[in-house]
Amino acid sequence: MEAIRIDISKTLNFLSQSEIETYQSSVSKSRQALAQKTGAGNDFLGWLDLPNQIDSAYLEEIKQTAHHLKSISEVVVVVGIGGSYLGAKAVIDALSHHFSHLKIGGQTPLVLYAGQNICADYHADLLEIVNEREYSVVVISKSGTTTEPAIAFRLLKQNLEERYGKEGAKERIVAITDPQGGALRKMATNEGYKTFSIPPDVGGRYSVLTPVGLLPIAIAGFDIEQLVTGAKDMKRLSESTPTLQENPVSLYAVVRNILYKKGKKTEILVNYHPRLQYFAEWWKQLYGESEGKDGKGIFPASVNFTSDLHSMGQWIQDGERTIFETILSVKNTKKRIDIPYDSTNLDKMNYLVGKSLQEVNKQAELGTLLAHVEGGVPNVLIEIPVINEYYIGQLIYFFEKACAISGYILEVNPFDQPGVEAYKNNMFALLGKEGYEKLAEELKAKL
């Protein structure tokens, strides 16, 4: 089976092969620290072996649960935030029909999301929609104490119980959380919900290959076995090629660190396919929370081309030269559509007749790449043969492993996120949570 490929040739105006070579020992050390679990955050390395640990019996249990929810639901609401929803949404969006919500007679339930914001209108609209349909809820929280999903789940749980009764609601709720701790585990045990556990040594942003991602993806009708196989193959590839230049994972980690040191402080993940928009959101959490600390870290951004070429294109071409781009370059689309002939040719598009849309999109990609490199923006290319479960699985493991290596090169702990607590503490204090009285006073004095 083919593998996703990295092409760094369009960064070589900005860095040299010999510079890359100087990172060989740092990469070897990082890889060793990961393999031997001796580096910072070594109690959060469970994701490294996940693809090999997931056996078919476990996948079967997930599929059975998915089947049950599918059989009783037109809509399944996935409640979660951050790593407890982005992986599922990234994969489901990447694989779904673009207009699945309007498909008539679809076999699989529509997956919707809640608890990823605290917007009243969003949740009121969601309740309105689910009340017109048969629905179920998958509530996901590693800690089991995160405010946003807890509020959304409270709303949905009450709604389900009013509608289906306590017993009926129980059949429609699955909880995915810590095996022992946290409020959600306690509630699930008390209420008798079906549960799956998130391994304690797998952090939220690395958890897409646990039930956190796998259950919603299976509910949406996708092949979770292929997803895991793709990850497994990328794991093997990343481990079997120690030479930096031949190892796509290490090479990506190194190139982005070199560019960062040369003042390229923002990395923009580029796609030319709307189905990849949320893949970039998943990637942003992965890299943002892993590297943005101790006053360091590349700022992970994303754009959707060609749409954003008509808005952000100007900045990227001519703005401050502190950026580099990483393109998710898709070789083939699943479907083909050709540009039709028009006898009037008023739009002057007849020169494209017979060309496929993918060919046009590809030339847009190439033209943009050349223009941006010319404009002083290094471009890393990550080529994906086609968007399917298998290659998305490869891509997930590729970015996870590269992120860990990159974080170690940067000398940060890529597995914690202490900075996220600051807003939470302020929010709790402002909302009057017990124990936050002193902070509340301090904050109010500043307002």
Ligand SMILES: O=P(O)(O)OC[C@H]1O[C@H](O)[C@H](O)[C@@H](O)[C@@H]1O
């Ligand atoms: O799964 P949970 O414990 O609810 O956490 C959900 C998310 O929120 C936190 O604040 C963290 O910053 C994220 O890393 C995490 O993925």
